[in-house]
Amino acid sequence: MSASYAYLGPEGTFTEVALRRLPEAATRELVPQVSVQSALDAVRDGAAEAAFVPIENSVEGGITTTLDELVAGRPLMIYREVLLSITFALLVRPGTGLDAIRTVTAHPAAQPQVRNWLTARLPDARWESAASNADGARLVQEGRYDAAFAGEFAAARYGLEALETGIHDAENAQTRFVLVGRPARPAAPSGADKTSVVLWQRADHPGGLRDLLGEFSGRGINLMLLQSRPTGAGIGNYCFCIDAEGHIADRRMAEALTGLKRVCPEVRFLGSYPRADIGAADVRPPFAGTSDEEFMAAAEWVARCQDGRF
Numbered sequence: 626m627s628a629s630y631a632y633l634g635p636e637g638t639f640t641e642v643a644l645r646r647l648p649e650a651a652t653r654e655l656v657p658q659v660s661v662q663s664a665l666d667a668v669r670d671g672a673a674e675a676a677f678v679p680i681e682n683s684v685e686g687g688i689t690t691t692l693d694e695l696v697a698g699r700p701l702m703i704y705r706e707v708l709l710s711i712t713f714a715l716l717v718r719p720g721t722g723l724d725a726i727r728t729v730t731a732h733p734a735a736q737p738q739v740r741n742w743l744t745a746r747l748p749d750a751r752w753e754s755a756a757s758n759a760d761g762a763r764l765v766q767e768g769r770y771d772a773a774f775a776g777e778f779a780a781a782r783y784g785l786e787a788l789e790t791g792i793h794d795a796e797n798a799q800t801r802f803v804l805v806g807r808p809a810r811p812a813a814p815s816g817a818d819k820t821s822v823v824l825w826q827r828a829d830h831p832g833g834l835r836d837l838l839g840e841f842s843g844r845g846i847n848l849m850l851l852q853s854r855p856t857g858a859g860i861g862n863y864c865f866c867i868d869a870e871g872h873i874a875d876r877r878m879a880e881a882l883t884g885l886k887r888v889c890p891e892v893r894f895l896g897s898y899p900r901a902d903i904g905a906a907d908v909r910p911p912f913a914g915t916s917d918e919e920f921m922a923a924a925e926w927v928a929r930c931q932d933g934r935f
């Protein structure tokens with residue numbers, strides 16, 4: 626197995642900056658890929674140990690290419706996450722002024738984060754999507770577009786200059802990235818973990834989603850993400866990507882997943898991994914009746930009842 630991490634490239638993406646924040650990245654070869662799909666396929670085919678890709682941003686929600694790959698592609702698992710605060714720079718070939726910009730490019734997920742700025746400052750510019758923000762910068766270098774929204778750090782890499790910096794429609798916009806590998810035993814609980822799953826619900830079942838969510842809420846498990854994605858089976862057919870607080874090694878999470886596996890036609894476990902937003906010291910204690918000890922004591926009581934030893 627190759628000790629390399631594939632990531633959404635080319636060099637100079639926000640993805641690369643976020644990846645370099647993981648201590649383990651320092652000991653791996655980092656290999657840029659042209660798309661999220663090719664980064665994930667490199668892992669599935671054994672060419673890379675893991676892939677690092679964007680999955681969610683606080684302005685627009687899920688990065689659908691990544692979610693759909695994790696939902697429907699050959700199974701993979703999430704091992705780590707990184708949160709990165711993002712502002713954009715407008716990168717141009719040296720000497721280009723704002724009034725000369727007719728075309729702008731960036732990754733589609735960048736657009737909702739710069740839309741107001743674009744309307745105010747470059748109302749007539751035509752938007753074209755790029756495979757990533759750094760790829761947009763590369764295309765500006767090649768003369769294909771006049772300007773790209775990307776990280777300021779990408780300017781030097783592509784011989785461009787930043788005409789404007791700090792561009793962001795929403796304050797504190799953050800993007801979440803995940804390190805994805807082939808399925809294996811999740812790391813032991815860190816004390817502040819989350820669990821990602823995809824749930825399919827039975828067709829035409831009134832209150833189906835409420836019942837699925839009840840498996841979590843009834844055990845005191847807080848949800849951090851709920852995103853529906855079409856299953857591809859026609860209008861009205863959705864599955865649900867869910868991030869929930871806790872680790873599959875926690876009794877309450879294991880029991881919630883057991884309940885979901887019984888009632889859902891399909892459940893895909895996407896991993897239990899350390900949260901990037903808070904540490905163990907900030908995790909609130911389990912709600913009354915939902916600690917490991919309370920689950921175990923209750924299971925022992927049932928066993929004693931079954932034995933007539935209560």
Ligand SMILES: O=C(O)C(=O)Cc1ccccc1
Pocket residue numbers: 633637638639640641679682711732734735756757758759800
């Ligand atoms: O990493 C990049 O540069 C990307 O193209 C993905 C992305 C898109 C929008 C915000 C953050 C990351």
